[in-house]
Amino acid sequence: MAVLHRGLRLGMALLASVTAPACGPETPAGTAPEVSEWELEAAHPPLPPLNREALRQAIAGLPNAEVSGALVRVSGADGRWLGTSGVADLRTGAPVPADARFRIGSMTKTFTATVVLQLAAEGRVDLDRPVQDALPRLLPAGVYAPITVRQLLNHTHGLPGVPVPQKDPDWFFQNRYRRFSPRELVALALPQGPRFAPGTRQEYGNIGYIVAGLLIEQVTGRPYGDAVRERILRPLHLRDTFVPGTDVTIPGRHARGYEEVAPEGTACLAGAITAGSRCLVDVTEASQSVPWAAGEMISTTEDLDRFLVALFQGRLLPRKQQEELFTVPDVPAAGGGSASYSAGLTRFDINGVTLWGKSGDRHGYNNGMGATRDLRRRLVFSVNTLHMGGAQPDIAARIISAALQGPSQP
Secondary structure, eight states: OOOTTOOOOOOOOSSSOOBOOEEOOSSOTTOOOOOOHHHHTSOOOOOOOOOHHHHHHHTOSBSOSSEEEEEEEEEETTOOEEEEEEBSOTTTOOBOOTTOBEEOGGGHHHHHHHHHHHHHHTTSOOTTSBGGGTSTTTSOTTTSOOOBHHHHHTTOSOOOOOOOOTTOHHHHHHHTTOOOOHHHHHHHHGGGOOSSOTTSOBOOOSHHHHHHHHHHHHHHSSOHHHHHIIIIITTTTOTTOBOOTTOOSOOSSBOOOEEEEOTTSTTSOTTOEEETTEEEEEOOSOOOTTTGGGTOOEEOHHHHHHHHHHHHTTSSSOHHHHGGGGOOOSSBBTTSSBOOBOSSOEEEEETTEEEEEEEEEETTEEEEEEEOTTSSEEEEEEEEESSTTSOOOHHHHHHHHHHTOOOOOO
């Protein structure tokens, strides 16, 4: 998954018409509760005031060659801002709804990690015990060393990735409705052998959270999605957040996702949208069984903001387990540098400000959520990308920068 602050080059305009950003009220109804004053007065690096104009400019000019629409929510001690830009449907030109649901991708991992940590708080899971104790027939003995539950959650397990090219357009269009079982995905991965000894490096991927989902099911005796609904979604009244399971659709109001394909390719058939020499195929409906407990969920910016507030305030986890969210292991990253992932979150250091959050990516959707630990500044966004499997689009970097940028100097 691309790091939140990575940028790309700007694209040429996709369509001649442009939908200007639509900005909501400064204090929209139904927003998440704020943190207490004593929390805000704690010693933290100063944050610049909220720059609403910078946020408006960050999402202006959509659709373009990379993105068809965008949705941004910024909240915190300096107020709130909600903005949309671009179109939700390229056929009708309908604007992106402010309450649009979207595929959150790997932000699902934060929900899965929270359930595992809740089970740990209840004494039903031991973070320091090998996952092989609970799932003895899942990982071949003699091939895979003991892997603790904590190592599953912070990506230091050393398990190989699932060899399914889910973000390759050719593979996607042939398999978009195919269903994989979690154990089938693990079985496909394991013959590759371990990547490294558990606990010695950090390498991001989905496999650890697929195993974590199986662990939840083993411990609770029920589908992992039931645990997410009963332990998080219902208590927090996250009515627009879903674990879709076999449903390939996005229910309710949402912006559609598209993929640009070669005009002469087999994917550019009847039903595709053409814009000049471009061919755009709707990829909104697809099976989410490959990422499963690592990336299948659907939500909204309001629900995700509410979830972050509850999670950071300790309303979902006791203090001991909550600290796992903010503890990055002291090991090198597999691709160089130092580790940045904790149990369910990622630490981002941007312009002297530390955000804790998660990015997510699915076909047609690229998203992020993050907050300072004291919740003084929170950001949730979703952009509708037109090229699956690539690095994060340039607009994402502009959104993040604008969320942390103070008022322009005269």
